[in-house]
Amino acid sequence: MALPSFHLWLALLLLATVCASAVHPRKLSRLGGLKRFPTREPSIDLAPEYEIHYYTQTLDHFNYKPGSYATFQQRYILNYKYWGGANTSSPIIVYTGEEDDVTYDVDGFILELAACFKALLLYIEHRYYGESMPFGSENQAFQNANTFGYLSSEQALADYAQVITNVKKNLSAESCPAIAVGGSYGGMLASWFRLKYPHIAIGALASSSPILYFDDITPQNGYHVIVTKDFRDTSESCYNTIKQSWSEIDRIAAEPNGLMTLSNKFNVCSPLNTSQELKDYLGLVYVVAAQYDNPPYYPLENMCRGIDGAPEGTDILDRIIAGLKSRYPGRVSCHEISPYELSNKSAWDWQTCTQLVLPIGYGNETMFEPPEPFDIKSYIKDCLDVFGIVPRPHWMTTEFGGHDVKTVLGNFASNIIFANGLRDPYSIGGVLEDISDSVVAVHTEHGAHCLDLYSPTPDDPDWLVAQRDKEIKIISAWIAEYYAKLSTK
């Protein structure tokens, strides 16, 4: 799967920088986060209604060794603006922070939810991200496997349980129903939180959370099959051009000074060492375009418009270049092609090297070339090299389930919305079918990654408005049911 680092997303999507790093496809599956996009411009100060707090959090919830008792300062944010108060048992919307600084994600649809339900907003930062650093600082926390070792999804969920319980207690808000909301990895956490801590959250909205992309549940090539479908559905000729481009790149690379020709043609910042570097980079551009092919910009359509719209007679690679230009109009001075490596200073890389092993790869059935099947051996070797740690690729399904999800949760659990946009390649690992009356799938054909969680705008297409309305209606029913029970006590 294409999981570039956060700053890479920014580069590729916001075009806030002039260059973008390249990604080696063999590493696609453990690069960067699942990530949804920031809902606000991170560089701007938070509005004053966002109160920043810190909770003295237990380092290790599940063991009782002397080191387990260490604590760290976990950041959380409260926004009372919409809250009806504890007296009226008004709800608490809990944002289950993902692999990011939590202040980046305070805006968006979540404000709409708060306004709609007169809810308190509680955003909790995930341990080892933003300011929520065990051992006092990123420098200390990211030292080695001993200090990184407390970074796991189970610990994060237990953190959320503690923070919510504490906030409720401080506000005498024990009777206020909490609803977990998150996107991407944060959406996984929201749904797992409802499953594991139903006594703390009465429901969860999990947007674009591929909880089934673990172990052998989802076909490994699913992610790239969807990317391919997205391109093909958008434009058969665009898809064909891309499909033909790989051998064309190789053909030119094999010519005398071929790599220099390609370097110049594609305006890369440093000369290419291999044609594979270029192919990796393009591959990443395509998957990112697909993953975020959301209104109003529709990056994938935009790119295909460039590819297809080049004057008749334009050759294949010039069409690709026209696609890049259309995608990044006037903002990319040169393309930064540098092989991505796992970093022993990346919390997300650590998570993918321990439990978040999404086995993403592909053979000959996609528009990408050459085949890059998921290779657990090299995956493990890289993790060993960088962190000295061996992933546990089967643990997530043991801990959180996923196999046979309809049978398992059909008569268990309640109040979870799995929201997806089917253009999001991760949607293939999402829950796309209603599991029961109250564990439901709400998806759109045209949306991509986490679209529902962005701030509504007057230009939103009807199908997106309908998706959000449906989510509000469902959550409304959870809250009504909760109040009905509360009133009979």
Next chain:
Amino acid sequence: MALPSFHLWLALLLLATVCASAVHPRKLSRLGGLKRFPTREPSIDLAPEYEIHYYTQTLDHFNYKPGSYATFQQRYILNYKYWGGANTSSPIIVYTGEEDDVTYDVDGFILELAACFKALLLYIEHRYYGESMPFGSENQAFQNANTFGYLSSEQALADYAQVITNVKKNLSAESCPAIAVGGSYGGMLASWFRLKYPHIAIGALASSSPILYFDDITPQNGYHVIVTKDFRDTSESCYNTIKQSWSEIDRIAAEPNGLMTLSNKFNVCSPLNTSQELKDYLGLVYVVAAQYDNPPYYPLENMCRGIDGAPEGTDILDRIIAGLKSRYPGRVSCHEISPYELSNKSAWDWQTCTQLVLPIGYGNETMFEPPEPFDIKSYIKDCLDVFGIVPRPHWMTTEFGGHDVKTVLGNFASNIIFANGLRDPYSIGGVLEDISDSVVAVHTEHGAHCLDLYSPTPDDPDWLVAQRDKEIKIISAWIAEYYAKLSTK
């Protein structure tokens, strides 16, 4: 709560030894296990149909520090005698081992269940008990907080998840429904396992599991209030005699040579140092009699028969002594009165000093004197003294819930039987009311601790037969529902 050590239970109940240790009431709440009684005579070899296996278990499921990757050999037992096989998707009955050598508990009602459902029997030993010792041996595992530190209920549940998944895989039995069964602390684990790992167990039978005796959910004096009620319901005069005996003990103790008089009168093995020692010992005898006041021996009724049946004119303390004689007829050469202390070599004491903090105490409202309110400060101090560790008394309700259980689980979870006997003082912390159609309470008025889990006998009273029949009927429905879903796949 009266939780004497395992061997003390044996001493007090099976009368297999001639003496019994005494318990200081202030420590009642963290002594020994919740314990159900062994279903078989532990000294006799296991029958050959019980196959002993070992699973290479992960030491720490929730962290990824280098030490977390250590493994240990976890013992589990398979019994294929009743199994219909993987081809027919026949069930697996999983015994979620409690604070004991798992071989002690292979018999009992669980065999009936296996026979009834053509089930494979899988008994899993709890880490740090029996042979399932991290670090290779009890000596190594019980060294200090660093080695003890991996002993927690969450780790034990994750162990069970791993073992079940592995056994299913080895037997190609992935489609076989697993049902968790346990009693007392093992019953808590069974119910928590269903709640946290619904993808691995389709249901749970939790016998006499006081999952609500944490934090502030259940009144602290509940345990001793039930003991008192048990005595009073059995015989008002027996209750009165006991109630009057405490001041009578003090009165005699205050006489010249009073302690010697009491020592001789009560036939204690070593002379009493204080009258409190005797009161502690008697208190323990009473709570144990109540907790296990089960057919066919009915120890409480037996003791009251002795107390009430003494010739008219017998004084109070001689009546108490007559009660002891009736309770332990001809087998106790002398009563061993020694103050119980937390042991830094006890896995159960470790568990009560970390997360299993059951706040049990009482004031003036019970038949016990003097009042012994639960004192968290001295509880913590003792744990610090012995293990150098501070308990987390509020963690269990954060991790597993318990507050407002009917609201929380009313539309969440399914397929759990909470079985209780209302004479069991722990039943006060059990689930005694149906939570939903399939999370149900099955209790008897006359049974005590874990009675349903013992082997059925022809002399069982009708109400006990009815309780077990009901449990079978409910589990039957779970399995039928599972098969119905399986057949539509």
